[in-house]
Amino acid sequence: MRLKFLGGAREVTGSSFLLDFGYKILVDCGMRQKEEEKIFLKEEVDAVLLTHAHLDHSGLLPLLIKNNLLKGNVYSTPATKEVASLLLFDAAKIQREDEEKGKKALFDENDIVNLLKVWETYDLNKQFSLGNARVKFLDAGHIIGSSQILIEIEGIKILFTGDIGCGRSLLLNKPDVPKEHIDYLIIESTYGDREHPDKPPEEILYEEITSLGDYSRILIPAFAVGRAQEIIYGLKLKGLDIPVFLDSPLAEKVAETYDYFLPYLKPEIKNKWKKMGEMFSIPHLEYVRSNKRSKELAEDRKKKIVIAASGMLEGGRVMNHLPHILKDENAVLLFIGYQAEGTLGRKILEGERSVWIEDKEIEVKCSIKKIEGFSAHSDRRGLINFINNLPFYPSYIFIVHGEYETQKRFADELRIQKFYPYIPSKEEEIDLKGGAREKIIIDFEKKFQKYGMYEIMLFTGGILKDDNLIRVISKEDLFEIINEEEKRLKHKEKVEIPVDIEKEEIESITEEEFYRELKNMREEKILSKSKLQEFIENASPGIDNLFSWIRITKNKIRFYPDKEKNDMVAEILLRGINSLREIAVSIAEKVLEET
Template sequence: MNLTFLGAAQMVTGSCYLLETRGYKIIIDCGLFQGSKHIKEKNYNEFPFSPKDISLVLLTHAHTDHSGLIPKLYKNGYTGPVYTTNATIELCKIMLPDSGHIQEMEVERKNRKFTRAGLPLLTPIYTSEEAADCLNYFKGVEYREKFELLPGLQVCFQDAGHILGSAMIEVWVTEGEKTLKFVFSGDIGNAPEPYLEQPTCIADSDYLIMESTYGNRLHGNTSDRLNKFRDVINETFAKGGNLVIPSFAIERTQDLLYYLEILHDNKDIPPVDVYIDSPLAVEATKIFRHSFKYFNKETQDSIQRGEDPLNLPRLHFSLTAKDSMAINEIKGKAIIISASGMADAGRIKHHLKHNLWRSEATVLFVGYQAEGTLGRRLLNGDKQVTIHGEEISVKANIENIDGFSAHADQRGLLNWIQCSGTPAEGIILVHGEEEAQSDLAQKIKDQVGIEPLIPSLGETFHWNESGMTRSPKHWSADSNLKAETAEIKPMNDKNEVSSNTLNEALTDLMDKIHKLSEKERQRDNQSDALRNVLEIRELVDNKLRLTNKEK
């Protein structure tokens, strides 16, 4: 039995795990890589397996960093089912075609530039139509139902409390006389959350494969986040500016409406126009309204009393491009909530373009910002950013409230491990950046007595009668890389290496340079940071000089 980590390994996005047992190949999640340009380029690489050979797919939830490459699977020959919760299917019906549409629009915009420059044109990873077509293969399940999908493979979906329909997946794998139980956590919810149940405690596991997004942070309690939200709104309006909130269309937008209603009912904020400028968020809100049975008891009781947390006074939904452009004419005292949550795509970029340069405006981040995204650059203090090819000066106030995250913080992650009981064999940390994983691993070791395993991208864990071993070499996003890199020798005219291998090596190099740049930018001692940067630059300059001599 093998488990290979094809995404979200020492990074947050691109969740994808390949489980191989008894001749079957099972994919758990298949998400988009998000972040810097170099990370996103991994979405265009070939899969490191043949999609035609995959037996089935298990999907934890609808967020595109977990589901966003499923249409590409089908486009490349996969014809099997995707098992997920019924609520996740409803959300994927709007999210995946929207993802395809965004890719089409982005490629169309880039191709206009490439055409003028005489460069080869790009094609989308998949189209909106291709995404819609693959949904015919999705099969819905309910929570807490254990069933057999293949000989020796049983699964059960449990509530993860992260977004509507989100699940942790229990997977029992039997080979010979031995059965191992794996728990894939998906994204673990930040309890207590509006609408949702708490994350399920799952006992008797052999291995926990768990997320670690906020493994080095604490969110604060609900009253803290609500008070901070109130203060940001009132301070922005006192200056006469707009409050622009990049927000994930699913769950986060609905959570914000929930909290805005509380502040409005308590008269903690003045009457305010709230604009939801995301067709996806509008459709997601409709799905929430008919998903009563998945809500927690508090929300169900509220609805039965006739209260509607999704019907805020002076709430405006923008559907058309014309509606969206009209919002840009509003100079102040409006709350604009728009996707995407990391400010990397969608209508939010237009609203940032029209507000970032205004000193009276505020941009509030309420979710995780991956490395390399526009959101991360703004949080890091960049004073100049490029949006749609235009340089924008950042004069707006930039705020962040971690407590609105739908991910459990360090305390929540540790509580989940402890309520589930110590796994018999081990804990494997995924879906987190290196620092977060390192800090969480130390906390787990201190409090639980287990030293977690942290796989690298493409690494494979093997199980047999003797136990578990880890592969010495890992894949780096190109299907042929493992075989080719093992044989690479000093170059001469007879050596041949595929362009994919070279491109992937270059992408990996640029990723490392980008990570180094981010760390040095955040260093307190700027003299040390400058010295390190100059040392690296000297190495590169020396290599360039050698290369020029070779020519």
């Protein structure tokens, strides 16, 4: 079974992963920001599983149909299908308009119609089969309909989190935490190196807007799906007496879906507001339905709040307003969401004082503000809590959907907590060989007592570990083992450490070469700090003990998830110990201190 990272690897865009176990499943099929889009598959797939509707996860699905690369069906939650169809038809409309400017369209409305014919839906927590895999959608709490995808194949469980919510949404449920043992976790990392503020997002928004004083206009770029609805509801809770304009027909259509996809909403929300008209109704709110009205508002300098898509300033109605706002010293451009690398929003946020919009250079004179709190992505603390709340720790964690520097910092944090993270590169393909799941045997009669909802057994004894077997033994057996070991030690001053190494010639290595190889492997994150520390610690019983430890660690593929790189680490360590003996340990200590 192999997993190929087609997109969303070391980038916050274009998520797509190919799982091949004789039956090929594509998980997500997303567009990339500011890149010539092209289909990344060269072969057919049997099925597609979609985590949620955002175009960086769903945007190339029509192209998959157009190029006849899908044998079977697309699967998602009902809400994801509904919202994704709105987004895809809107994207096709924009592409049709762009064709008039000479840019070739990737797909058209007919491709979307054909896509919807092969699109099936399953509710959250309802299991279904694809080939010999069992699949289940779990609530991700990111946008309405969003899901994590749990796939089980011959006992191996793989979880794709997709974009996972922070649990602080005003409207949506918190992400589900799977009850199953997860062997392989593929987790997003958009905010993996930072934390959201503790203050409620509607409070942060209210304080920011009220602090702006005499500023005349506030433009809030927002995603049409999720963010726009959260902002409107946040303004509703605070009761601001300022005219508000939602300039996104798509955002209004998405808001209407909240009426009939209630399971995704918090219980207190769906019980309080029976219809979207009530949930998103605030004084002085106008839904801007025509482009003509949008342009009129853009030129109007009266005090108001305009919420418009797209959230990263890469097209949409927000572009009607942006030139007027940027040139106005009494206006505010207020960012409330993530701005991907290369986007116009990112450039402005990072301080560029002039930008090009439709072949015109525009000086940035307005005030630029950014607030945290409305993010639909979990932060560093939330991601780590999600992993720690799993009933069993994953055997391996693949970090995706994040900027590379962010991912490296997140991976370092996970290593500190003794996890095995890996940051795959685009197009990288990895063998999934099953988890390092340990078998537990209890060697005495089990007597459980009922305590509330739990059954508990108290015992005195020990836990015996041998390779992948854990044995829980009674105190009598524990004392017997200790007594036998004490007898053995009385008759033998030195414990012999078996050297489990094949009778093969090991290539020699110099001190300089060993130092250089260790340093390179540490800098390239192939040899983790914890594994180098273990190498040093396992030398204390005697140098010969290291041969056994290296071989066992190599066979378990514990140096590195990729087998080729795992074997490379083992080979370098074996060469060092064989050629340099105790000097190799001293060199390792030096490298550990330096890196």
